[in-house]
Amino acid sequence: MTAGLRLDAPRSGWAIAADVVVVGSGVAGLTAALRCAASGRKTVIVTKARLDAGSTRWAQGGIAAALGEGDTPGQHLDDTLVAGAGLCDEEAVRTLVTEGPDAVRRLIAAGARFDTSAETGRIALTREGGHHRRRIAHAGGDATGAEISRALVAAVRDAGIETVENALVLDLLKDAGGHAAGVSLHVMGEGRHDGVGAVHAPAVVLATGGMGQVFSATTNPSVSTGDGVALALRAGAEVSDLEFVQFHPTVLYLGPGSEGQQPLVSEAVRGEGAHLVDADGERFMVGQHELAELAPRDIVAKGIMRRMRERGADCMYLDARHFGARMWQERFPTILAACRAHGIDPVTEPVPVAPAAHYASGGVRTDLAGRTTVPGLYACGEVACTGVHGANRLASNSLLEGLVFAERIAADIARTPVRTPAPADPGDLAGTRTVPLPPAEARYAIQRTMTAGAGVLRSAESLARAVEELAALAPDETGKPAEPGVETWEAANLHLVAGVLVAAALRRTETRGCHWREDHPERDDDSWRRHLVVALRPTAGGSELAVGTTDSTAFPPVTGGGTP
Numbered sequence: 001m002t003a004g005l006r007l008d009a010p011r012s013g014w015a016i017a018a019d020v021v022v023v024g025s026g027v028a029g030l031t032a033a034l035r036c037a038a039s040g041r042k043t044v045i046v047t048k049a050r051l052d053a054g055s056t057r058w059a060q061g062g063i064a065a066a067l068g069e070g071d072t073p074g075q076h077l078d079d080t081l082v083a084g085a086g087l088c089d090e091e092a093v094r095t096l097v098t099e100g101p102d103a104v105r106r107l108i109a110a111g112a113r114f115d116t117s118a119e120t121g122r123i124a125l126t127r128e129g130g131h132h133r134r135r136i137a138h139a140g141g142d143a144t145g146a147e148i149s150r151a152l153v154a155a156v157r158d159a160g161i162e163t164v165e166n167a168l169v170l171d172l173l174k175d176a177g178g179h180a181a182g183v184s185l186h187v188m189g190e191g192r193h194d195g196v197g198a199v200h201a202p203a204v205v206l207a208t209g210g211m212g213q214v215f216s217a218t219t220n221p222s223v224s225t226g227d228g229v230a231l232a233l234r235a236g237a238e239v240s241d242l243e244f245v246q247f248h249p250t251v252l253y254l255g256p257g258s259e260g261q262q263p264l265v266s267e268a269v270r271g272e273g274a275h276l277v278d279a280d281g282e283r284f285m286v287g288q289h290e291l292a293e294l295a296p297r298d299i300v301a302k303g304i305m306r307r308m309r310e311r312g313a314d315c316m317y318l319d320a321r322h323f324g325a326r327m328w329q330e331r332f333p334t335i336l337a338a339c340r341a342h343g344i345d346p347v348t349e350p351v352p353v354a355p356a357a358h359y360a361s362g363g364v365r366t367d368l369a370g371r372t373t374v375p376g377l378y379a380c381g382e383v384a385c386t387g388v389h390g391a392n393r394l395a396s397n398s399l400l401e402g403l404v405f406a407e408r409i410a411a412d413i414a415r416t417p418v419r420t421p422a423p424a425d426p427g428d429l430a431g432t433r434t435v436p437l438p439p440a441e442a443r444y445a446i447q448r449t450m451t452a453g454a455g456v457l458r459s460a461e462s463l464a465r466a467v468e469e470l471a472a473l474a475p476d477e478t479g480k481p482a483e484p485g486v487e488t489w490e491a492a493n494l495h496l497v498a499g500v501l502v503a504a505a506l507r508r509t510e511t512r513g514c515h516w517r518e519d520h521p522e523r524d525d526d527s528w529r530r531h532l533v534v535a536l537r538p539t540a541g542g543s544e545l546a547v548g549t550t551d552s553t554a555f556p557p558v559t560g561g562g563t564p
Contacts, residue, residue, distance in 0.1 A: 005234040005538055006171040007492060008434045009484050012184060014197040016162070018044040019418055021183055021201040023169045023228065026054035027145075028381030028402030029207030030152035034110075035410030036205075037161050041418070044199050045156065045163045046185055048208070048223045052153045055209040055221060055382070056399065059145025060266035060334060061128055062138035063107075063403070064396035065100040068125045071133045073097040080397060083130040083296040084390020085513035086529050087241075089554050092387040095368055096397070096404050103403045104137065111151035114139045127271040128395035129249075130296040136396045142266050142332045148399065164193060168486055169227055172204060172235035172377060179419070180204045180376030183231075188486055202419035205409055206232060206364060206372075206379040207402070211497050213443075213490075215357035216451040219248055219264045225490040226497035228383035232364040233496060233536040234435065237372045240385045240533045240555070241362025242497070243504035246393055246514045247456045248358035249300040250276075252351065253315035254342060259447070262356050263338040265318060267395045270294055272331065274320035277350060278307055281319070298392040298514040301355040305456055308354070317350035355456050359398060361389040361514065362504075365533060367558040370409035376419075378412075380405040387531075387555050391513025433538055436475035438495055440487030445473055446494050454502050459519045463506040470499055496536070503545050504532045529553060 022033040025047035037043040047054065066076045076097040081088050108114065114137045115124045125134040139147035156163070166188045173182040182200040187193045208228030212220025229239055250270070252263040270276070270293045275283050284307045289295035295303075304316050320328070325347045328336045339346050364372050364379040366386055372379055380386075381402035388401050453466030473495060475481050482488040510524040511517050531550040536543050550556060 004174070004236055005433050005435050005536065005543055007234070007484070007489055008437050008481065009170050009184065009186065009489070010196045012198040013195050014193050016044055016164070016197070016199045018042045018162070018199060018201040020044070020203045020205065020413060021046060021199040022205040022207060023183060024054060024207030024209060024381065024383070025051050026056035026207060026209055026381055026402060027148055027152065027399050028406045029054065029205070030156055031403055031406035032205045032207060032380060032409050033161055034152070034155055034159060035407055036413055037159050039410065039414035041413060043161055044201065045161055046167050046169060046183065046199060047163065047165055048168055048227070050165055051156065051163055052149055054149060055224060056145045056402070057149040058219065058221065058264070059399055060142040060264055061268040061396050062126065062136040062144045063104060063148070063399040064131065064135050064394070065104045065137065065400055066097060066135055067101055067104065067123060067137060068134055071135050073100070075133055076100070076135060079131050080388070080394045083392050083394035085298070085392055085523070086390070086525060087512065087531065087553055088390035089387025091554065092368060096388050096401060099404050100400045103400070103407060107148065107151070107403060110155050112139065112148050113151070115141065126268050127294065128267040129270065129291070129294045129300060130394045136268065136271070138268065140333070141330060142268060142334045145399070164199070168489060169208065169231060170196070170489065172231055172374070173198060173200065174235070178375065180374060186486065186489070202376055203413050204377050206377065206383050207381045207406070208383045210360045210382040212357045214446065214450050214494050214498050214501065215455065216259045216447040217251070217262050218357040219251055219262060220357070221261055226493050227490070228379065229363055230493035230496045232372060232374070232377065232379065233500070235374050235377065236535065237374045237377060238365045238533050238535050239363060239500060240365045240531050242360065242501045242534065243508055243515050243532065244361040244389070244391050244513055245357055245501065246297055246359040246361055247301045247355040249297055249304050249355050250318055250353040251356035251358070252338065252342065253354040256314060263342070264358070265335055265351060265353055266332070267297070269318060269320055269332060269335065272323070274318050274323070276300070276304065277317050277319050278311055279313060279317070296392055297395065301456060301514070302516060304353070304355055315352040315354040318353050319350040320346055321348060321350070323347070359393055361391065361393050365555060365558070367555070368408065369412040370405050371412065371558050373558055378409045380409055391515060435492060436481040437484060437488040438473060438475045438491045439482045440485070440491055442473050442491045443487070443494055446470070446491070446498050450498050450501070454505055456516060458505055458515070458517050460506065463502055466502045467506065470495065470502065500534050500545060503547055504534060507532060507547055531555065
């Protein structure tokens with residue numbers, strides 16, 4: 001067995017055997033599971049909440065693909081490269097935009113129903129920030145993610161794929177050769193499986209979503225605690241680009257001190273003609289970019305933050321009163337309901353908005369087949385870093401990335417002979433070091449530290465302060481550690497990913513994409529048109545982060561990854 005790091009947890013009390021275990025039930029996880037099962041591999045899905053409660057269901061705007069008349073993958077590629085601020089892996093982007101249209105068509109064939117034009121009967125397409133064409137397919141007006149989730153969940157249930165719900169994944173299991181051999185997990189509640197157990201499988205697909213809960217205010221659900229990135233780091237995998245956290249420019253402002261998941265006001269609202277204004281009604285994005293309110297998200301977020309600073313304001317406003325009641329009700333019913341639930345009527349008044357943590361452009365480093373640097377461990381969706389997004393994700397490319405790379409992972413697994421590893425409970429592994437757990441309340445301290453020190457605006461001073469505060473929150477290995485449990489495991493994962501994010505943000509001494517350094521306000525292509533790659537290395541006294549850089553925007557080959 002290969003020694004490594006693991007969370008402090010009880011031994012497994014039950015186990016399931018499979019060919020593939022997929023962790024996560026968003027568009028990436030469900031697509032990977034369906035494709036693997038269709039190829040004849042026994043597949044098990046592990047999901048942290050209900051099968052239909054993945055992060056995908058929260059996606060409002062839509063899925064981007066060159067489906068419209070006159071649009072081409074080449075134009076989609078150009079827009080993606082511009083949004084990525086010089087740091088996209090062009091081969092990965094080309095793969096995304098070339099395979100994307102057919103992947104969306106297969107999604108439709110699987111049962112997803114997108115909105116269509118009453119005049120033509122074709123898929124209705126809209127625009128979002130950074131797109132020069134209407135190429136965003138949407139469903140239910142602003143409920144695209146919910147529709148995609150519905151269709152894929154129905155397909156998974158029809159296929160009879162075994163699912164373990166309400167299960168927090170803990171750590172990767174490995175065989176004697178260091179190859180993935182499954183995962184340990186904890187089922188929250190009683191049922192066929194409860195408590196700590198394991199799924200033994202030679203192929204492990206991480207599709208666990210994001211890590212937005214590392215900040216106080218986010219659009220991410222409460223389950224998005226960076227579990228997949230943390231698991232991969234403890235297993236020895238490399239992560240990259242974690243400093244590039246996209247703050248969505250237009251999140252419903254609920255007042256000072258508001259924490260947790262905040263309602264998103266989709267970029268599609270601006271795509272349909274809404275204006276960003278200050279308290280005096282002035283459109284402050286006009287003149288800042290050729291696309292004004294439809295500039296890439298990092299530019300819009302910065303524009304909002306600058307105007308908030310100039311005016312000493314806590315928020316700006318999104319004015320779409322000219323839409324009228326009918327358009328709000330038909331095109332944006334979810335957003336309309338959310339606003340009205342908080343006492344705001346966008347039909348008659350501007351909507352208060354401010355940036356909040358939204359999407360991690362970085363994650364577990366993969367190649368174009370979704371393989372990580374740990375053999376047998378794959379990653380897709382927001383947990384992965386394929387190189388597609390660069391320094392800033394182009395709007396609505398996330399669902400497409402999850403779809404395309406999940407299919408590529410399943411294809412790679414299907415052409416690989418099935419292995420029969422000899423897995424074990426991580427507690428049986430000689431030399432495996434247990435990671436001490438912080439107390440559950442550390443979660444909120446981590447969030448406040450990250451919001452203050454590594455939010456939209458960053459500097460050497462704020463990041464150094466975050467380093468100190470995170471160090472103070474680290475469990476004292478000489479003292480009594482916190483008891484194992486869901487809250488302390490999540491706190492440990494958040495603490496680990498926060499440390500990586502801050503270390504990378506401190507190292508990158510420039511402003512690029514959604515990484516905004518106040519003390520280094522210019523982009524520095526000579527020094528920083530490259531990726532930071534981070535790994536967690538065990539040491540005699542615990543562990544340390546090893547941070548390196550790539551030679552170019554292209555990732556080096558994934559050596560040792562995949563399934564030999």
